[in-house]
Amino acid sequence: xxxxxxxxANANLDSDLKMxxxxxxxxxxxxxxxIEISPRDLMAKDSSVLxxxxxxxxxxxxxxxxxALEEGMANGTVRPCVGKVFEGLxxxxxxxxxxxxxx
Numbered sequence: 001x002x003x004x005x006x007x008x009a010n011a012n013l014d015s016d017l018k019m020x021x022x023x024x025x026x027x028x029x030x031x032x033x034x035i036e037i038s039p040r041d042l043m044a045k046d047s048s049v050l051x052x053x054x055x056x057x058x059x060x061x062x063x064x065x066x067x068a069l070e071e072g073m074a075n076g077t078v079r080p081c082v083g084k085v086f087e088g089l090x091x092x093x094x095x096x097x098x099x100x101x102x103x
Contacts, residue, residue, distance in 0.1 A: 003027065007101065010035045013049070017041035027052050 002024050004016045009031035016026045017037060024047045042048065057065070072078030086097040 005029060006031075008032065013037055014041075017047065017049075020045055020047045022046060025050060029053070 001016075001019050002021050004020065004024070004026045006012055006016055006026050006028050007030040009016075009026075009028045010033040013026065013028070013031075013035050014037050018041060020026065022045045024045060026047070026049045028049060028051045069078060073080075084100060086093045086100075
């Protein structure tokens with residue numbers, strides 16, 4: 001993998017590092033605790049781990065993100081894979097959706 005967007009780093013980061021291609025990157029966007037990793041997994045592939053929180057994005061950043069996603073979807077380089085659709089905006093469906101993301 002050239003890039004992994006990790007939503008549960010405390011459970012997956014160690015195995016993510018083993019799957020990275022040379023020069024690959026893991027972008028951590030979610031974690032629920034600490035994890036121990038071996039720096040050798042990073043060094044062996046000249047890879048890196050970045051932390052990202054979209055809450056820090058400016059309105060300019062959001063506009064650039066939106067434009068890049070729209071262009072990627074239009075030219076086929078971004079191909080979303082929808083595993084499940086949650087109907088409605090009820091508290092119950094929100095709980096179900098959050099549990100599905102964690103799993």
